[in-house]
Amino acid sequence: AQSVTQLGSHVSVSEGALVLLRCNYSSSVPPYLFWYVQYPNQGLQLLLKYTTGATLVKGINGFEAEFKKSETSFHLTKPSAHMSDAAEYFCAVSDQAQTGANNLFFGTGTRLTVIP
Amino acid sequence: DGGITQSPKYLFRKEGQNVTLSCEQNLNHDAMYWYRQDPGQGLRLIYYSQIVNDFQKGDIAEGYSVSREKKESFPLTVTSAQKNPTAFYLCASRGTSGYTGELFFGEGSRLTVL
Numbered sequence: 522a523q524s525v526t527q528l529g530s531h532v533s534v535s536e537g538a539l540v541l542l543r544c545n546y547s548s549s550v551p552p553y554l555f556w557y558v559q560y561p562n563q564g565l566q567l568l569l570k571y572t573t574g575a576t577l578v579k580g581i582n583g584f585e586a587e588f589k590k591s592e593t594s595f596h597l598t599k600p601s602a603h604m605s606d607a608a609e610y611f612c613a614v615s616d617q618a619q620t621g622a623n624n625l626f627f628g629t630g631t632r633l634t635v636i637p
Numbered sequence: 638d639g640g641i642t643q644s645p646k647y648l649f650r651k652e653g654q655n656v657t658l659s660c661e662q663n664l665n666h667d668a669m670y671w672y673r674q675d676p677g678q679g680l681r682l683i684y685y686s687q688i689v690n691d692f693q694k695g696d697i698a699e700g701y702s703v704s705r706e707k708k709e710s711f712p713l714t715v716t717s718a719q720k721n722p723t724a725f726y727l728c729a730s731r732g733t734s735g736y737t738g739e740l741f742f743g744e745g746s747r748l749t750v751l
Binding site: 530555557562565566611625628629630 | 641643670677678679680682685695725727729739740741742743744745747
């Protein structure tokens, strides 16, 4: 069965500092992994996804994530935080079990605060 | 532009009342989903539908009902049997690209029980 763990429900960084949001997954099959961002009172927007091929994936707004099979991780990074990056971030893994749901399993989210 | 429209954005309900949240998509997606979001708990799946006239319970279906009479529409009814309905509700859809396809989300509906 697939599952996702996001370490740290809250992360604070200074403006201009490195952003690192951690995600570890559990999957019995090669995973398909996603990062979403959510601004207050809005829906989720896709930042990036890993399916196959290159393990370093680039997304929107300068974010990227690296799939590391040996560590079962898919951490999200951005070299320099902007105030506009303050939001909640969700890691998700695709449901490839034979449930028929064609669903995504989400982590519990990490709220990013950017300090001026 | 293609997308998912949820309405209403905010909804207040008295205890004992049923309410229906609307979800419409023009992405021509087959699969549609309803999630509930509570602080610190991430997204939990309520119901999903892979095709018209068919839907399945998710992890927290008790107290909710859905219908899928049209491909574009997947309304969610929060019934009086739902013990703690105050939450943020998100509708999503997914195309037919299998497990690699991402979910597209609406803007959400916030339900408050008075």
